[in-house]
Amino acid sequence: xxxxxxxxxxxxxxxxxDNKRLLWLAVNASHAHSSLAxxxxxxxxxxxxxxxxxxxxxxxxxxxxELAVRVNAEEPALLSxxxxxxxxxxxxxxxxRVKVLRPQCRIAVGGPECSGQGAxxxxxxxxQIDFALDGEAEAALPRMLDLLHAGDDDFQGIVGLTxxxxxxxxxxxxxxxxxxxxxxxxxxxxxxFFDHSKPFVxxxxxxxxxxxxxxxxxxxxxxxxxxxxxxxxxxxxLREHKVREVRLLDRTFNTPPGRCISLLRLFREHFAxxxxxxxxxxxxLSPAIRDELRQARPGxxxxxxxxxxxxxxxxxxxxxxxxxxxxxxxxxxxxQCPSFDTHADLLAGLPEQSYRDVLxxxxxxxxxxxxxxxxxxxxxxxxxxxxEQADAIGLRFSPETPYDVIATDTMSAxxxxxxxxxxxxxxxTYNHPALQDAFRAAARTPDAITDMLAFMERQGLSLGPAPSxxxxxxxxxxxxxxxxxxxARQRAQDALAYNWLLWAFPPGDGPAKNTQPANExxxxxxxxxxxxTCRPQAGRRLWLLSTSTHNYWFIYDRAIxxxxxxxxxxxxxxxxxxxVHTVHGNLREQQ
Numbered sequence: 001x002x003x004x005x006x007x008x009x010x011x012x013x014x015x016x017x018d019n020k021r022l023l024w025l026a027v028n029a030s031h032a033h034s035s036l037a038x039x040x041x042x043x044x045x046x047x048x049x050x051x052x053x054x055x056x057x058x059x060x061x062x063x064x065x066e067l068a069v070r071v072n073a074e075e076p077a078l079l080s081x082x083x084x085x086x087x088x089x090x091x092x093x094x095x096x097r098v099k100v101l102r103p104q105c106r107i108a109v110g111g112p113e114c115s116g117q118g119a120x121x122x123x124x125x126x127x128q129i130d131f132a133l134d135g136e137a138e139a140a141l142p143r144m145l146d147l148l149h150a151g152d153d154d155f156q157g158i159v160g161l162t163x164x165x166x167x168x169x170x171x172x173x174x175x176x177x178x179x180x181x182x183x184x185x186x187x188x189x190x191x192x193f194f195d196h197s198k199p200f201v202x203x204x205x206x207x208x209x210x211x212x213x214x215x216x217x218x219x220x221x222x223x224x225x226x227x228x229x230x231x232x233x234x235x236x237x238l239r240e241h242k243v244r245e246v247r248l249l250d251r252t253f254n255t256p257p258g259r260c261i262s263l264l265r266l267f268r269e270h271f272a273x274x275x276x277x278x279x280x281x282x283x284x285l286s287p288a289i290r291d292e293l294r295q296a297r298p299g300x301x302x303x304x305x306x307x308x309x310x311x312x313x314x315x316x317x318x319x320x321x322x323x324x325x326x327x328x329x330x331x332x333x334x335x336q337c338p339s340f341d342t343h344a345d346l347l348a349g350l351p352e353q354s355y356r357d358v359l360x361x362x363x364x365x366x367x368x369x370x371x372x373x374x375x376x377x378x379x380x381x382x383x384x385x386x387x388e389q390a391d392a393i394g395l396r397f398s399p400e401t402p403y404d405v406i407a408t409d410t411m412s413a414x415x416x417x418x419x420x421x422x423x424x425x426x427x428x429t430y431n432h433p434a435l436q437d438a439f440r441a442a443a444r445t446p447d448a449i450t451d452m453l454a455f456m457e458r459q460g461l462s463l464g465p466a467p468s469x470x471x472x473x474x475x476x477x478x479x480x481x482x483x484x485x486x487x488a489r490q491r492a493q494d495a496l497a498y499n500w501l502l503w504a505f506p507p508g509d510g511p512a513k514n515t516q517p518a519n520e521x522x523x524x525x526x527x528x529x530x531x532x533t534c535r536p537q538a539g540r541r542l543w544l545l546s547t548s549t550h551n552y553w554f555i556y557d558r559a560i561x562x563x564x565x566x567x568x569x570x571x572x573x574x575x576x577x578x579x580v581h582t583v584h585g586n587l588r589e590q591q
Contacts, residue, residue, distance in 0.1 A: 019052035020149060023076035024193075025067070025094060027058045027087040034198045036249075037082040037111065037137065039191030044138035044179070050149040051078075055193055064090055068097035078106045078148065082137075083113035083122075085379065085402045092126060099128035106130045106148065110137050113401075115176075115217050115383020119162035123170045134383065135160035135177030138185065182207055183224050187234040189241065200245035200277075201238060205231050205263065209251035211281070212319035213308075214385040215347075215378060218251050219319070228262055235271050247277040257286045264292045267300065277302045282330030283321050293337055301340040305331050305370070308347045310361045317351045317393075318386065332368050341371035348419035349378035349405030351386075351393045355415040359446035362422065367444050372431045375423040377416060378405045418453070421461060425453055428466045429476065434503050437495035438476055441488055448488075455479045470510070473500055477511045494547035501554045502529065502565050507543040518544040521553050522571055528552075530567035534560070549573060 024038050034057075042053050054074055058067055071079060071094065079098055081091045095107050108131035114122065119132035133140050140158045147155060155163045160177030164170055179185070188194050188203075195201075208223035209216070226234075238246065254260040267276055282305045285293075293301075307327055309315060315322040334342040344365050348358045358375070365373050380387050380397040390397060394409030407413040429452075430439045443449045453461075459475055467475070476496055483489045496511040507515040521536055534555050536542045545552040553569040560566040 019050055020077040021075060022051045022053050022078045022080065022145070023071060023074050024053070024055040025058065025071060025079060025081040025091060026055055027060070027062075027081065027091045027094075029086050030059055032199050034195040034201065035082060036188050036202050036204070039188040039194040040185075041080075041137045041141050042193050043186050043188070043191045045142045045145055048142045048145040048149070051145055053193070057195075058090070058094075060087065060090055062090070064093040064097060067094045068101060071098050072101040076102075076105055078108060078145075080108045080110075082111035083109050084111055085113070085381075088113050088401050096126065096128045108133070108144070110135075112217055113382055114162075115381070116387065118382035119160075120170065120172050121382075123162055123164055127164075127168075130164050131155075132162045133160050133177060134162070135175075136179040136182070137177070138179040138182065139177040178222060180224075183226050183230070187230070187237060189234065189237045196238065196241040196243050200247055201243050202249055203234065203238070203246050204249045206250040210255070211252060211321075214319045214389065215350075215381070216251075217381055217383050219385055225259065228266065231263065232266060232270065235266075235274065239271065239274060244273065245275045245277075248279070251279065252281050252284070253278040254280045254284050254289055257284075257289050260289055261292045264289075264296070268295060268297055272297055272300065275300055275302065277304065279304045279306065280334070281306055281321070281327075282334060283323060283327040285330040285333060290333055293334070293340075296337065296339040298339045303334055303340055303342040304345065305334055305342055306345045307331060307361070307365065308345060309350055309353060309357060310364055311353060311357045314350050314353045314357065328364065328368065331365070331370065335368055335370050343372040343374055344368075344370040346373065346375045347378050348375060348423075349395070349408060349411060349416055351395060351408060352410055353408070354410050355418065356446065358419055358422070359449055362426070363444060363446045363449055366430065366440055366449075369436075369440060371433075373426050374431075375419065375426055377419060377423075379403050380405060420463060421457060422449070422453055424461060424463055425456055428472055432469065432472070434469060434499045435472060435476060435496075437499060438480075438492045441492035441495055442476075442480060442483070444488070451483075452479060455482070469503070470505060473505070473510055490548050494549070497545055497547065498552060501543065501545055501552070502568060504556065504561075504564055507541075507554070512545060515543050515545050515554075518542045518553055521555075521569060525551075525553060525569035525571045528568050528570045530555075530561065530565060532567070534567035540566070546573075 026035060026038050028034060038055055056067065056070055056074070079095065081095060083091055098105060099107060107129050109122065109129055110133040114132045114134050116134065119134045122132045123129050131144065140161055143158055144155060144161065153166050155161055156171065156173055158173055159175040160173065162170065162172040189196065206223060206225045208221040209218040210220070210223055212220050267274070278301060280303050308320060310324040310328070312322040312324055315324065331342070331344055346361050346365065362373065362375065380390055380395060380403045386395070395405055396407045397403050397405045406416060429435045443452050456475065473496065480489055480493050480496065493511065500510050500512045501507060501515060521542065536555060539557065541556040543554045545554065550573055551571045554565045555567045557566040
């Protein structure tokens with residue numbers, strides 16, 4: 001694929017008059033994303049004679065009618081697409097339109113939406129679809145292409161395939177396609193369809209998962225690994241194509257521990273100019289893994305830690321490791337590592353989980369302080385044990401994507417709606433670095449979080465577009481003024497004033513009304529943000545913020561930092577602990 005092509009552009013490999021045209025409709029979430037499905041499938045089927053490969057890239061904002069016209073103009077004999085939660089509606093809309101325009105075109109789909117009963121349901125609901133594959137396309141597509149090219153309509157030997165025969169009967173071969181040769185297969189970047197022009201690329205060093213989380217499509221699936229040499233070679237090729245950010249799709253990066261340590265060391269010692277996003281189970285952090293993480297280069301790693309819930313009974317119900325105290329210990333360690341940020345994941349709507357459990361989980365994580373807390377309502381996905389158990393365990397979920405839980409035996413529809421609002425509250429307050437310190441100071445208990453959520457709902461909190469950052473400052477400030485005067489409120493107000501000034505909102509206004517212009521910077525003041533050599537001079541402004549525990553001097557110079565303070569200096573007024581977490585904030589700013 002030619003770097004920099006916009007969504008909707010066509011891509012192809014060498015064509016021949018004797019070849020049938022296979023067209024891949026690649027619908028991504030945005031222009032920044034690119035799936036591995038197409039390059040992996042093309043590489044696995046490159047020896048299937050009689051086909052020329054072509055592709056049209058699209059994003060969710062594209063028009064289905066226009067895409068259908070573009071696809072039809074390519075005159076495909078076979079149209080393929082990978083179906084996910086996020087792209088299912090648009091992709092299926094396009095596929096149905098193409099079938100009307102080009103009835104002779106065969107249509108094949110794969111991806112997570114075809115897992116379990118999903119494949120048979122798709123063919124039953126959409127007569128335009130001819131094939132749906134449960135599992136890994138690399139294992140099934142070559143044989144399927146050979147049969148199609150030969151005019152053979154008997155596909156019964158292909159594991160995982162559900163298909164429609166000439167009489168219109170739907171036949172399911174059963175099983176799930178598994179590509180045994182994946183570990184030694186060519187790297188996706190060697191395909192002409194791999195797009196290395198994106199801001200980040202996806203990569204696998206492992207497939208499958210030994211964990212038994214019943215809500216996950218990888219629950220108890222066969223685990224395969226690429227060798228360290230293969231990983232090194234693939235990363236080298238990515239770097240040669242100027243790729244600098246890699247998101248690993250490995251389900252649990254830190255298992256087994258020896259492999260995790262080897263990979264972390266490989267990243268640190270040989271790919272220091274690249275950044276890696278990793279999914280880690282915080283309960284499985286051995287001392288050796290912790291030692292290696294402590295040595296991480298600043299900014300090279302981004303960690304996503306799956307907590308999901310801290311209720312051990314709920315964890316056992318969904319087949320997840322049920323020692324939440326160990327998970328919290330692991331998360332605390334990750335959040336204390338200064339060289340990288342950690343995002344923590346929580347789920348709402350799990351079986352036997354209560355609304356109070358969710359509030360308790362959020363409060364526990366707020367106290368620990370990950371860079372972000374991502375609270376999502378559980379989705380009951382195709383191909384998961386949870387979907388099969390849903391009726392028996394009292395999960396009611398939407399029949400349409402994203403299959404989100406809307407009520408359970410232990411959580412009402414209204415309470416789950418509150419969970420959505422709570423997620424929104426976290427996104428617009430805690431998850432913004434300018435507001436996190438104030439939120440942490442004000443909302444460390446479930447009751448305090450309930451009070452803040454109720455206040456925000458009275459102020460019109462919705463699931464729509466986020467209010468401006470200035471508006472969010474004002475909302476938090478108003479909420480704090482309504483709370484009883486105590487140390488927690490004072491710390492939160494101090495943090496809000498500090499960050500108002502750090503983010504270069506007008507001094508003497510908003511939460512920082514008490515800020516005063518200053519004439520000089522004390523020699524013994526310590527720099528806590530920005531350039532420590534920055535000093536007051538002509539053209540720069542100096543402002544003093546006095547909090548309950550510190551004096552802060554903010555230096556502003558638009559030539560240095562147009563949207564932030566150029567430097568912040570601090571001098572303690574007593575021996576109390578600081579009211580704001582300036583060191584943690586600095587790391588995120590510098591990254």
